[in-house]
Amino acid sequence: MSGTNKRQLRSARWFGGTPFDAEHTGHALQAGLAREEFEGKPVIGIINTWSDLNPCHAHLRERAEAVKRGVWQAGGYPVELPALALGEGFFKPSAMMYRNMLAMQTEEMLRAQPVDGAILLGGCDKTTPGLLLGAISADLPTIFCPAGFTNAARYRGESFGSGTGPFRWAPDLIAGRLPVTEWQKIEEKIWSSPGTCNVMGTASTMTALAEVLGFSLPGASSVPATASKGHQLAAAAGRRVVDMVWEDLRPSHILTRAAVENAAKVNVALGGSTNAAIHLVAIARRAGIDFNLQQFDAVVRGVPVLANVQPSGAYLMHEFADAGGLPALLNQLQTLLDGSSQTVMKQTLSEVIEQAQIDDDEVIRPLSNPVASEALVVVSGNLAPNGAVIKPSAATASLMQHRGRAVVFEDAADMAARIHSDDLEVTPDSVLVLRNCGPQGGPGMAENGMLPIPKKLAEQGVRDVLRISDARMSGTSFGTCVLHVSPESWVGGPLALVRSGDEIEIDVAARSLNLLVDDAELAARRSAWQPPKPHYVRGWGALFIEHVNQADQGCDFDFLVRPGATPEPPIFGKL
Structure with a gap:
């Protein structure tokens, strides 16, 4: 179908051949292109999150060239558009604080310029959801190409x-x-080559979910960063997206409720990151799909962990890839999935599953021999009225039902100052509580939720205690950590009222988390509580704090999930 104009290209509004379009045509010629290289051809925007401060994406410059090769082969016109590179290692206070900036940047770059379709190059934790959120709102034919994971050690x-x-x-x-x-x-x-974490952390989890949602070529999320197959798939994506433009196959045609529910189930089967509970809710809500934390929990109940990959299992992503990768896991899970979901290849998920081969059923387990019975549970109660998440597959079984006295840290700085103090009043039964680390309180909800084991306990050989916070934790983390407590303490959530010595009780099987303090005492504490001063009075920080939703709503901006379409930009005063 490439090269045969079955429909009017969006980019023709810029390259229409009229005197009003002379500036646009002139700039394309200025770039060294001949008319026949761009006129009448689909313009494919390659959103590239390469950066010197994101070594996980160090190879994406070369990957972009592979995409361009494919676009040219299919009769398109590729244009590389640099975007914010959210590397986990260097962004402060948190890369999560800038996920929505990348989403807005992606959406507006695609909308404001002569682009007919998009290739998204990302992989490090927040880049995948940030790119997808923007592309979903722009709603142009789109393929996501993951960076791949780093070498093993x-x-x-x-x-x-x-x-x-x-x-x-x-x-x-x-x-x-x-x-x-x-x-x-x-x-x-830790990282011995370009590429993202080589465990089932947030990066590998989210690239896998992008594939399940239908945005990637089959198997793309299970390829090492240094493998030549990554470039081959990138070129194939470049060719495919040109055809998607002519077919007018958009995210709105692919992203359905069934696709979202499939992704939630696959997250659990992967033993995936708790961060997916935030990102997937945000992705669904961007598409106008009603999906919240409680619905997430209801959908995944009964789904076991099948990927025997760290931190829930024993192996690394390379072994997972060699065992058949994500398509093989989908094959093992197929009786629990809706196979009618469509992908960018115009295949259904069932058709992708049928082509999969399972080469090692110890790494990718069958339903009859799971790694664990559950990987993500939503608990709620008077300490988390809107819910919180815990990852039982990476936690200690004996702490799944526990009652202990709180040791409270006011914020990350207080925790860092006191956690290893010799006079910290803590025992193996204590419940470590960290507050003021949520979306607004962090600010940006940093990955502080896996509180360190206090030195006093580490010296005794203790390796896990119950930890509760309104923070997130890395997808590579493990331990009995209750995360994303919502509403957060900064806005007056019940976590703000906890005092050291209070008893807290969790029962994961019952989905409950409660502060064992009577209502009258809690009411008195609430009346004495004073809201903290905002971290920012201007700039992106102020915009973020004023508009970010709570964790149970996906931490998106309230104005980005409003209903209604954004109009195309006017060209010479015309819409």
Whole structure:
């Protein structure tokens, strides 16, 4: 179908061949293109999140060239559009604070310029949902191309997962049992090549969910960053998106409620990141699909963990890819999925599943032999009226029903100052509580939710305690951590009322989380509570705090989920 104009191109509004279009045509000629290279051809915007401060995406410059090759082959005109690169390693106070900036940038770059279709290049945690959110709102034919994951490594004879590995050895460093020189060896192994974390952290989780939602070529999320197949799939995506333009196959045709529910189930089957509970809700709401945290929990009940991948399992993403990757997992899970969902290939999910081959059923388990019975549970009660999440597959079974006294930290700075103090009043039964780390309180809801094991306990050999916060945690994290408590303490949520010594009780099976303080006392504390001063009075920070929704609503901006379409930009005064 490429090269045969079956419909009017959107970009023809810029390149219409009239005297009014001379500026647009002149600038294309200025770029060194001949008329026959761009006139009458689909313009494909390649949104590239490469940056020197995002080494996970260090190879995306070359990946963009592969996309361009495919677009030219299919008769399109590729244009590379640099975008915000949300690298987890350097963004402060949190990359999450800028996810919506990337979403807005993506949407407006696609809308304001002569673009007919888009290729999204991302992978590091917030880049995938940020790019998808923007593309969903722009609603132009779109394919997401994941960056892929970093090379594998080993330390002291065990597989070393990015993020997960350092977390496992950190208590020994804190307790003085691991020399600093050995810790430096660990730092060298966290990421040993371009690419995202090589465990089922947020990056691999979200690229997999992008594929389940129908936005990627089959198998694209299960390819290492350094594999030549990544460039091959990028070129294929470039060719395919040109045809999608002629077919007018848009995100609004692909992203359905069934696709969202499939993604929620696959997140659990992967043992995926708790962050998906925020991002998937935001993605659904951008598409006008009513989907909240409680619905997420209802959809995933009964779905077991099938991917035996760290931090819920034993293996790394390379073994997962060799075992058949995401299509193989979908095959194992197919009786629980809606196979009618459509993908960018104009295939249904069932057709993708039929082509899958499972090469190692120890890494990708069948339903009859799961890794764990559940991977993401939503708990609620008087401490979290709108819900909070916990990842049982990466937690301690004995703490799934627990009652203990709170040790409260006012914010991340207070926690950092006191967590390893010798006079911290803490026992293995204590409940560590961290507040003022939510969307507004953080600000930006940083990944502080996996509070360190206090030095006093680490020296005793304790490796896990119950931890509760309105923060997030990395998808590479593990432990008994209750996260995303909503509403957050900064806006007066019940977490703001907890005092050290209060008893807290959790029962994961019953989906309950409660502060065992009587209502009269809580009412008195609430009347004495004073709202904190805002972190920002201007700029992006002020915009973020004034408009960000709570975690249970996806942390999107309220004005970005309003109903109604945004009109095309006027050209010479005409819409």
